[in-house]
Amino acid sequence: MPKISNKGLKMPESPIRKLVPFAENAKKKGNHVYHLNIGQPDIKTPQIALNAVQKSELEVLAYARSEGSEIYRKKLVDYYKSKNIMVTANDIVVTTGGSEALFFTIGSITDFGDELIIPEPFYANYNGFSIANGVIIKPVVSTIEKGFSLPNIDVFENQITTKTKAIIICNPGNPTGYLYTKEEIKKLATLVLKHDIFLIADEVYREFVYDGLKHHSVMSETGLENHAILIDSVSKRYSMCGARIGCVVSKNKDLIATVLKYAQARLSPPTFSLIASEAALDTPQSYFDAVIEEYVSRRNILITELQKIANIKISKPKGAFYLIVALPIKDADHFAQWILENFQDNDETVMFAPASGFYSTKNAGKNQIRIAYVLKKEDLIRAVTILKLALLAYKS
Amino acid sequence: MPKISNKGLKMPESPIRKLVPFAENAKKKGNHVYHLNIGQPDIKTPQIALNAVQKSELEVLAYARSEGSEIYRKKLVDYYKSKNIMVTANDIVVTTGGSEALFFTIGSITDFGDELIIPEPFYANYNGFSIANGVIIKPVVSTIEKGFSLPNIDVFENQITTKTKAIIICNPGNPTGYLYTKEEIKKLATLVLKHDIFLIADEVYREFVYDGLKHHSVMSETGLENHAILIDSVSKRYSMCGARIGCVVSKNKDLIATVLKYAQARLSPPTFSLIASEAALDTPQSYFDAVIEEYVSRRNILITELQKIANIKISKPKGAFYLIVALPIKDADHFAQWILENFQDNDETVMFAPASGFYSTKNAGKNQIRIAYVLKKEDLIRAVTILKLALLAYKS
Numbered sequence: 001m002p003k004i005s006n007k008g009l010k011m012p013e014s015p016i017r018k019l020v021p022f023a024e025n026a027k028k029k030g031n032h033v034y035h036l037n038i039g040q041p042d043i044k045t046p047q048i049a050l051n052a053v054q055k056s057e058l059e060v061l062a063y064a065r066s067e068g069s070e071i072y073r074k075k076l077v078d079y080y081k082s083k084n085i086m087v088t089a090n091d092i093v094v095t096t097g098g099s100e101a102l103f104f105t106i107g108s109i110t111d112f113g114d115e116l117i118i119p120e121p122f123y124a125n126y127n128g129f130s131i132a133n134g135v136i137i138k139p140v141v142s143t144i145e146k147g148f149s150l151p152n153i154d155v156f157e158n159q160i161t162t163k164t165k166a167i168i169i170c171n172p173g174n175p176t177g178y179l180y181t182k183e184e185i186k187k188l189a190t191l192v193l194k195h196d197i198f199l200i201a202d203e204v205y206r207e208f209v210y211d212g213l214k215h216h217s218v219m220s221e222t223g224l225e226n227h228a229i230l231i232d233s234v235s236k237r238y239s240m241c242g243a244r245i246g247c248v249v250s251k252n253k254d255l256i257a258t259v260l261k262y263a264q265a266r267l268s269p270p271t272f273s274l275i276a277s278e279a280a281l282d283t284p285q286s287y288f289d290a291v292i293e294e295y296v297s298r299r300n301i302l303i304t305e306l307q308k309i310a311n312i313k314i315s316k317p318k319g320a321f322y323l324i325v326a327l328p329i330k331d332a333d334h335f336a337q338w339i340l341e342n343f344q345d346n347d348e349t350v351m352f353a354p355a356s357g358f359y360s361t362k363n364a365g366k367n368q369i370r371i372a373y374v375l376k377k378e379d380l381i382r383a384v385t386i387l388k389l390a391l392l393a394y395k396s
Numbered sequence: 397m398p399k400i401s402n403k404g405l406k407m408p409e410s411p412i413r414k415l416v417p418f419a420e421n422a423k424k425k426g427n428h429v430y431h432l433n434i435g436q437p438d439i440k441t442p443q444i445a446l447n448a449v450q451k452s453e454l455e456v457l458a459y460a461r462s463e464g465s466e467i468y469r470k471k472l473v474d475y476y477k478s479k480n481i482m483v484t485a486n487d488i489v490v491t492t493g494g495s496e497a498l499f500f501t502i503g504s505i506t507d508f509g510d511e512l513i514i515p516e517p518f519y520a521n522y523n524g525f526s527i528a529n530g531v532i533i534k535p536v537v538s539t540i541e542k543g544f545s546l547p548n549i550d551v552f553e554n555q556i557t558t559k560t561k562a563i564i565i566c567n568p569g570n571p572t573g574y575l576y577t578k579e580e581i582k583k584l585a586t587l588v589l590k591h592d593i594f595l596i597a598d599e600v601y602r603e604f605v606y607d608g609l610k611h612h613s614v615m616s617e618t619g620l621e622n623h624a625i626l627i628d629s630v631s632k633r634y635s636m637c638g639a640r641i642g643c644v645v646s647k648n649k650d651l652i653a654t655v656l657k658y659a660q661a662r663l664s665p666p667t668f669s670l671i672a673s674e675a676a677l678d679t680p681q682s683y684f685d686a687v688i689e690e691y692v693s694r695r696n697i698l699i700t701e702l703q704k705i706a707n708i709k710i711s712k713p714k715g716a717f718y719l720i721v722a723l724p725i726k727d728a729d730h731f732a733q734w735i736l737e738n739f740q741d742n743d744e745t746v747m748f749a750p751a752s753g754f755y756s757t758k759n760a761g762k763n764q765i766r767i768a769y770v771l772k773k774e775d776l777i778r779a780v781t782i783l784k785l786a787l788l789a790y791k792s
Contacts, residue, residue: 001622001648002505002562002593002594002623002648004504004650004651004654005503005504005506005507005654006507007503008504008505009654011654011657011658011661012657012661013657013660014462014660014661040458040459042456043456044455044456045455045456049457050454050455050457053450053668054449054450054451054452055450056449056450058441058446059440059441060441060635060636061441061445061446061639061672062436062637062638063436063637063638064638066410096640096666097664099662100662103662107404108400108404109398109399109401109404111402111403111530112508114401125661125662125663128657128660128661132503132661134507134508134530165398165399165401166398192398196397197398226397226398227398239456239457241459241664242457242459242460242664242666242668243457243666243667243668244663244665244666244667252397252398254397254400255400258400258401258404258405258407261408261409262407262524264413264524265408265410265495265521265524265525265528266495266496267493267495267637267640268493268638270492270639270640270666270668270669271638271639272638272639272668272669273666273668
């Protein structure tokens with residue numbers, strides 16, 4: 001039998017995936033499952049984007065340019081300008097989702113055995129992209145007690161070795177909903193300049209910032225031109241996760257030239273999705289205003305409901321649409337599976353993501369779960385009620 | 397300035413890409429450029445596939461399943477059955493193009509420093525996928541004199557080391573148009589079984605087989621269940637290169653489980669493209685009959701025209717839509733650029749792919765070019781006439 005590679009064996013399963021068969025079983029038994037586990041919003045995709053595809057009159061579904069069409073990249077330049085990010089079309093390579101943007105970026109700056117520093121908990125797939133590139137993640141722990149704010153900068157500096165190629169942040173953060181302050185971004189900027197490494201910011205939730213706060217992009221930091229790399233995606237912004245269109249943005253010409261070689265090797269991003277993404281850039285501000293209002297009111301209701309549960313800890317998210325809760329239990333992986341297998345209330349049960357999959361430090365976050373508030377309010381209220389009842393039953 | 401990775405520096409530029417600025421300049425000067433350089437067919441995409449997307453009534457462009465929907469994979473099972481490839485839906489992971497299928501497969505079976513054996517000349521992007529995985533390609537030379545048939549099997553065996561993880565073939569071949577015989581496939585099967593390595597077959601041109609010959613898939617070899625991996629794509633089959641939908645197919649459960657972990661890390665193939673690909677499976681045979689008739693007649697005319705040029709060598713392709721020609725010159729890279737810069741006839745010129753980019757052995761194929769016969773017949777005739785005139789001018 002020919003062998004699977006070591007890195008293939010190390011590739012992690014999705015932290016949610018393990019629970020899927022249990023959710024399917026629960027449904028087979030006739031239960032409705034509230035899905036708090038996934039970042040697939042129920043928000044409608046802007047009609048302007050869907051219409052553009054439906055009205056496309058292609059005769060040949062041909063390759064797009066490897067880096068995305070010049071028209072699309074120029075429209076992106078205007079979009080970024082409106083976000084105080086000043087770039088040109090040549091600073092952008094369009095990718096197949098933020099996933100590919102991350103993959104190409106990590107490949108472009110790391111060799112086998114190199115290291116990346118990432119504040120923990122972090123988006124689980126950073127693990128997969130790192131392992132696939134033979135790269136080691138050095139986590140820097142942020143805690144729910146401190147609202148997942150950045151640890152002292154010397155904690156980062158202590159992790160830097162000759163193998164360190166970049167610090168990666170997700171801002172606003174999945175799975176924490178944390179929004180980095182301008183001061184935090186500046187501290188990271190100073191550190192990466194001192195050690196001459198990259199600062200990669202996954203800013204795919206840029207639009208989802210609440211309570212009158214402001215998003216600070218690494219791309220807006222002067223002096224960081226050669227060190228800042230922006231990872232972006234249309235998935236969450238326009239609720240079009242299935243488009244698989246993202247981009248890498250950087251003023252570092254060597255980086256962009258290398259990412260472009262990766263992009264050429266895979267030929268092209270998907271053409272229909274590019275048509276949708278280009279049209280989506282004309283989405284009116286009123287769309288975002290309504291979406292953000294919806295998320296804020298969901299977040300507030302979710303927190304109100306969660307606070308009815310005894311002995312939990314919450315970190316109020318300032319952005320994105322995730323929230324981490326520490327539950328009064330020992331093992332959230334076990335609890336999540338137990339609910340799906342054993343608990344229902346009026347033929348309804350709930351699925352969430354155990355937070356352990358978002359930590360790389362062993363046993364960190366074992367009592368935490370991630371809730372994605374991508375369901376409508378009455379469903380969120382009901383789902384938290386089921387969670388509360390399940391906790392009581394689980395403990396007895 | 398932070399550094400680009402060694403593998404990033406090694407990533408090759410597309411062999412055609414270098415010529416693009418020269419083609420653009422030629423156009424600026426008012427010349428029409430015949431593009432014999434790219435594998436983007438002018439054949440129309442089946443209307444049934446385009447209609448399915450135009451009529452889709454999605455409200456949310458949501459993620460698809462990481463491995464592709466069960467419905468699509470089951471329809472693929474029926475398609476493969478019609479090609480004498482017996483698999484189940486669980487043997488298939490849907491990918492974002494054949495590119496991603498290759499990337500996930502190489503990642504799943506190789507670690508840093510491992511080796512792959514590939515008959516040369518080969519599809520240039522095998523280089524990129526290998527370098528991005530830290531893998532070394534050991535070429536096995538096939539020659540235009542022998543019509544690019546498989547060299548003796550001991551030439552392969554001599555290249556096998558403890559680091560060798562697989563042999564990769566492209567069948568029918570890009571850039572040669574060569575179709576492996578059943579005997580050649582059987583010899584490779586015996587060899588990979590003896591050394592317990594994988595046999596990866598890129599069969600994206602399966603439909604394009606001419607002169608009454610038959611395609612033999614590695615998936616139809618009994619005894620090879622754990623060793624055969626099929627790379628596939630809808631790009632050429634349905635002239636929908638811009639869909640970016642492909643798949644990995646294998647009866648080896650460990651391989652499929654590992655490819656699935658890669659697929660989960662990047663979340664989902666593009667949703668609109670899946671809709672098109674699922675509908676495309678209902679394309680009637682008459683579509684393929686007409687397309688194959690067109691390619692055969694293009695190939696025949698191309699060869700007739702090329703044979704009017706003195707001192708060239710041609711290997712008549714049995715499949716795909718590429719042809720390699722050895723020209724009576726020393727350096728086809730220089731010649732290709734020279735034509736675009738200096739030669740026009742009645743304001744028309746021609747672009748083709750120098751074959752050197754398809755070889756990894758230094759200086760191999762320096763006098764060869766690849767012609768993609770993806771243009772209509774009168775354009776092919778005119779393009780070859782320009783090539784002939786350019787050769788005369790170049791030599792004098």
